[in-house]
Amino acid sequence: QKEVEQDPGPLSVPEGAIVSLNCTYSNSAFQYFMWYRQYSRKGPELLMYTYSSGNKEDGRFTAQVDKSSKYISLFIRDSQPSDSATYLCAMSAAGAGSYQLTFGKGTKLSVIP
């Protein structure tokens, strides 16, 4: 079993839809959870950063962490064509060497006008 599983998609939705992106993980030591957005031929851009369980909202984006289920989600409300990108989840454990991020493979999202 891989440490981080992420459905690669592709996921195609109409403009204005609510998008749900998910990752599951196996390492219970993970406490820091991140979502990155990567446009084609660009570097990953940090979107959301959360610590431990709970929700965090930033504009149209909501990150949710359920540590009991080892499951994290990113919700995008009122999706726009500019949201079309690959979304990567990443996570890290606390403690020495915790800078090491473990990434999912990414989900490719297309928002159709």
Place this chain on the structure above:
Amino acid sequence: SAVISQKPSRDICQRGTSLTIQCQVDSQVTMMFWYRQQPGQSLTLIATANQGSEATYESGFVIDKFPISRPNLTFSTLTVSNMSPEDSSIYLCSVEVSATSYEQYFGPGTRLTVT
């Protein structure tokens, strides 16, 4: 956050040659990292670039193949040595801007093709 630039943005190289990739940050940072992103694969950490000392390599990566320099707190280089087609990938540098946060920010990447 931090503004990170990489040079070159892309290159096509012949088998057996070496390429050095530069990473420049607009502010001093404590931690700098090098990643590889292969098609259809997760980002994989190659090494941590340590200022003033040897880089710390992850399992599967060695200094002879991927020598790294970090002469100061804003600059690092990664060399891909004796290249083969299997080294074709996107190489990314990232930085951690705060010692109390594990947020990492990435450069735009260098797209390398080895023929």
